[in-house]
Amino acid sequence: MTTPDPVAFIRANTILHEPPLIPEIRLHLASEIVPIWQMTEEELERTGLPPPFWAFAWAGGQALSRYILDHPDVVRGKRILDFGSGSGLIAIAAMKAGARSVLAADIDPFAATAIALNAKVNDVSVVVTDENLIGTANQGWDVVLIGDMCYERPLAESIEIWVRNMVAQGTTALIGDPGRTYLPKMGLDKLISYAVKTTRELEDTDVRNTSVWRIV
Numbered sequence: 060m061t062t063p064d065p066v067a068f069i070r071a072n073t074i075l076h077e078p079p080l081i082p083e084i085r086l087h088l089a090s091e092i093v094p095i096w097q098m099t100e101e102e103l104e105r106t107g108l109p110p111p112f113w114a115f116a117w118a119g120g121q122a123l124s125r126y127i128l129d130h131p132d133v134v135r136g137k138r139i140l141d142f143g144s145g146s147g148l149i150a151i152a153a154m155k156a157g158a159r160s161v162l163a164a165d166i167d168p169f170a171a172t173a174i175a176l177n178a179k180v181n182d183v184s185v186v187v188t189d190e191n192l193i194g195t196a197n198q199g200w201d202v203v204l205i206g207d208m209c210y211e212r213p214l215a216e217s218i219e220i221w222v223r224n225m226v227a228q229g230t231t232a233l234i235g236d237p238g239r240t241y242l243p244k245m246g247l248d249k250l251i252s253y254a255v256k257t258t259r260e261l262e263d264t265d266v267r268n269t270s271v272w273r274i275v
């Protein structure tokens with residue numbers, strides 16, 4: 060099976076709408092969860108593609124985006140990395156809040172395409188990479204933003220080591236997280252919490268209490 064064209068696939072399997080906590084940003088999001096997830100499992104997986112994380116605005120990403128939009132000083136005039144960008148929601152929120160530049164990083168090439176499409180819809184400019192940046196040197200980022208990345212132990216642990224190293228050099232790092240299993244248990248300052256509306260199909264609950272943390 061050949062890999063589907065990402066732009067055509069995204070346009071055909073999403074609709075433009077606003078995440079519940081972020082009415083000021085529109086994204087290409089899955090209209091129904093089960094069909095797109097099954098399709099990617101059954102069809103795209105055969106071509107080696109990961110599940111369509113980019114088709115959802117995850118609770119952690121919504122909370123972090125809300126925080127940035129309501130506290131623009133955190134990013135205004137700064138160089139930002141949105142790590143594990145998915146749909147690009149946090150990257151777009153950072154640009155709308157006045158960031159100088161944003162690099163949106165996601166190793167899924169479909170996410171890279173979704174981020175570019177979503178940035179265009181929201182009339183902001185975001186640089187996108189599908190390089191795996193874990194362990195690489197800080198490219199001049201003042202602030203690293205991490206939305207909902209603590210769902211797998213090896214991934215969460217390697218991100219923590221890498222980002223704490225940057226924090227030790229003076230970088231600010233914020234995490235948006237709805238209580239995922241591998242959120243670090245120590246060395247975090249809670250900045251704010253939100254009740255984020257979600258769906259039972261995706262999260263097994265209608266609302267997730269989701270916090271924004273600063274790595275200290």
Ligand SMILES: C[S@@+](CC[C@H](N)C(=O)[O-])C[C@H]1O[C@@H](n2cnc3c(N)ncnc32)[C@H](O)[C@@H]1O
Nearest residue numbers: 112116117120143144145164165166167206207
């Ligand atoms: C649960 S989603 C969160 C997306 C977005 N931050 C949000 O909150 O809506 C996790 C994302 O991390 C990406 N990811 C996983 N490992 C990664 C890595 N090593 N580098 C960059 N992105 C990665 C996945 O492709 C996925 O899009």
